[in-house]
Amino acid sequence: MSTRRTQGRWLMAIAGAALVLAAPAVADDPLVYATIQPAQITLGESAKFTITNLGDGTAPITMPVVSGLQFEIVARTRQIEIINGTTLPSSSIVVRVTPQMAGIFTIPGVTPKSQPLVLQVNSLPGSAGAPRPSGPRAPNPPPILAGGAIPKGVHLTDDGSAYVRLSVPKREVYVGESIPVDIEIGMRSGFVSSLNGLPKLTGDNFTLNNLSHQPERNERMIEGQPFVLLTWRSVLSVVKPGTFPLSAAVPLTVKIRTRSRRESALDDQFGDPFWQNLFGASVSKDINVESPPLELKVLELPAEGRPADFHGAIGTFAIESDISPVKAEVGDPVTLRMRVVGSGNFDRVDSTMLDHVEQWKTYPPKSAFNSNDPIGHKGEKVFEQPLVASKPGVQTLPALTFSYFDPHAKRYETARSPPLSVTISPSLADSTQMAPALAARAASGAVDKLAEGLKPDHAASQSGMSSLIPPYLQPRFLALPSLLALAFAGGWVGTRRRRNPAERVAARNRVAWRATKRALAQMEAAARTGNPALFFNSARAAMQQSLAARWQLAPDEVTTAEVQARLSEDEDIQQVFALADESKYSGRDLNSTDFARWMRAVRQRLMAEHTR
Amino acid sequence: MKNAARFAALALNLPLLWAAAHAEPAQPESPQIEPAQVGYSAAGLYNLANAYARQGKAGMAVLNYERASLLSPNDPDIDANLSYVRASSHLPVSSRTTFNRLVRVASPFALSWIGVMGVVIVGVCALAAQLSSRHRRMRRLSVLVGICMIGITVANGIALWPVLHEGVVISPATPVRVSPVPMGDSQFVLPEADTVKITAEHEGFWLIQTRAGRAGWVSRSNVAAVVPRK
Secondary structure, X not given: OHHHHHHHHHHHHHHHHHHHHXXXXXXXXXXXXXXXXXXXXXXXXXXXXXXEEEOOOOOOOOOOOOOOEEEEEEEEEEEEEEEOOEEEEEXXXXXXXXXXXXXXXXXXXXXXXXXXXXXXXXXXXXXXXXXXXXXXXXXXXXXXXXXXXXXXXXXXXXXXOEEEEXXXXXOEEEOOOEEEEEEEEEXXXXXXXXXXXXXXXXXXXXXXEOOOOOOEXXXXXXXXXXXXXXXXXXXXXXXXXXXXXEOEEEEEEEEEEOXXXXXXXXXXXXXXXHHHHHOOOEEEEEEEEEOOOEEEEEEOOOOOOOOOOOOOOEEEEEEEEEEEOOXXXXXOEEEEEEEEEEEEXXXXXXXXXXXXXXXXXXOOOEEEEEEXXXXXXXXXXXXXXXXXXXXXXXXXXXXXXXXXXXXXXXXXXXXXXXXXXXXXXXXXXXXOOOHXXXXXXXXXXXXXXXXXXXXXXXXXXXXXXXXXXXXXXXXXXXXXXHHHHHHHHHHHHHHHHHOOHHHHHHHHHHHHHHXXXXXXXXXXXXXXXXXXXXXXXXXXXXXXXXXXXXXXXXXXXXXXXXXXXXXXXXXXXXXXXXXXHHHHHHOOOOOHHXXXXXXXXXXXXXHHHHHO | OHHHXXXXXXXXXXXXXXXXXXXXXXXXXXXXXXXXXXXXXXXXXXXXXXXHHHOOOHHHHHHHHHHHHHHOOOOHXXXXXXXXXXXXXXXXXXXXXXXXXXXXXXXXHHHHHHHHHHHHHHHHHHHHHHHOXXXXXXXXXXXXXXXXXXXXXXXXXXHHHHHHOEEEEOOOOEEEEOOOOOOOOEXXXXXXXXXXXXXXXXXXXEEEEOOOOOEEEEEOOOEEEOOOOO
16 A cells, blocks of 8 residues: 555656646746744754745755755655646755754855845753753754644645634734734645635634735645645734634635545555546635634723823833934934834834923924834834934933833833933034133144144134124114214204294394395396396395295295285385296396396395394 | 314224223233133134134134124234135135225224214214304314214124124035925035025024025024024
């Protein structure tokens, strides 16, 4: 029986190789990647280094050479998979890695494009410098393709072709909490022809976030049959409280036998379903494989003891803070950082940091998340807040706090960071207090090349001005000329009011006489040019000035009618006023004799008025 | 006439005489700035600017030369060093206009007192004209002198007004941002020691305008006003 099974496997391998050769190329560039498990071992143990080539196998693979590590090829496998209807040949090389010394080793990529891997090898317990573990020694790495019995949580389909296992670390969770889950699909080689979609959760109460793009691939013997295991990692969250069943489902296409084993002589001969597929003894069928349902109890977050700055973060967190630079000038921005490190729902990790701090101008913080795992469950979220100091001195920023709900302790926690000190110096722009130190440094010989062409220093005086604003623009100084101007104006008005009436009359006469003289000059000029209109107008103006001073009137009020009423006997003056009006419209001409006569007459009247 | 000329000369020289009477004796052997220095003096600012220039801090040097030039506008050493540092920083060196040279004949401090004296002269002459009609020509001349004194003070203010709203870039490669926040996008970069016009202020930032007319916001720690503001 055993010989017959071995022969069947050989035939299967040959047929598989033929199919590989016959299958069309599905991709231009083969994908080669390597994994190592576990990534941390103790000296004396081995790790499993798997190089997988998802392609036609023509990509050059270089076996890594690392000093202190011994590489030993233990298995080579080649298979064909059909995923979403696409033929995907793949081959794997399983290498046992045995360290010869403790340390951290970097295994270079197997192709120029692949990433290096890190293997940490701890010292043997009890050796110098090695921590002594309190528990039992770590188990050896699992043997390649080891196992035979059905693992816990695995429920094969009726035909034994596949299974889906959903691994949830706990059964009691809180609303909004992120729970890392593993969805493992086991596909029996030769039975499953294609994977028709990504795994999904059943039910509407759960959401699956950050499902890994590339599943981890392993192989395992279950009940003596080879299974290909694909494991997706993701984060599960629940939207409402209650008790809900939870399972994962994956759509597959499997080969179903159309006749019983007894009816197939070939099966009896080789005992392998591959032969049934090869000779048309099976048909394809789409099935939906589900994991055994789990019951998840979802709790509401307690309202009691909820901190005011709680934003919905659930998990285990710690915070660190720092500020840079620790020395700055007034007005310079400094950056306050808060790192929230741990595991949990980082999408709900939020903080306003410092809202208002005395003598500081605060700005809204920005945040960035750095994940330590592919599903974003572990990592650190960094908040950066710009701050600007408004006053110099040693400033102490208050402690930062971050509140979250710890699902293990089942209570709210508040992480605190220590207060931070920053030395703020006065801004160079606003202060001359840097002068002594600077002058001392300059005198000590630290001379820049800029100084070569400078004129020498001046003798400094002790006296200085309190402000560079010109005094005439300073309100306090401006008060002085303003008060002086007001005082002089007041004095001028007061003096003017206190003058006696005789002085006022004399002053008025002086003004009138000056106006009269100006009018006489105009008359002479008009006589020279032979302009009677200007002549008589000037004569009338001169007479108005003179008579207004005598009659205590305004010059405009001395009209022809006023003159006729008051000076009815003086015909010359009346005629001057009449001729002034007439000459404006009539264009009367005068000869030089007339000009001289009228000039004499007006002058005599004016002199008589002035000496009156 | 002779009395009026004497009076005007006395009025013009009064602030200078006052300053001379209160000046400390020169200390040429110890040009360093005393630690107890309070306030601004032309010599102190000039020496400070020299110290900054020796340190290679062109921005602070230009700033303090500008400030020293405010207090002592006709000091050739200040002008020479200011031009030298600007030229060394590959910045344009601007010369004063004729109007600027005329109205900055004395320091703003002296011109302030000259303006006050002008007010006094005009006021006294106006009062004298009310009290007596004698010495009319002398009074007119005095009024003219007083008005000139007030005028030169006003003209000095007009000439200094742009300088009072200028700032000097004191940090190398100062970013000019589109908005008055530290995270604001940078439009362009100002070289150290460049002079800009400050047009507005908002929460630790200044809205500036360059000589080329480009505008943006800079942190107050990067640009210092020639005349410090409270």
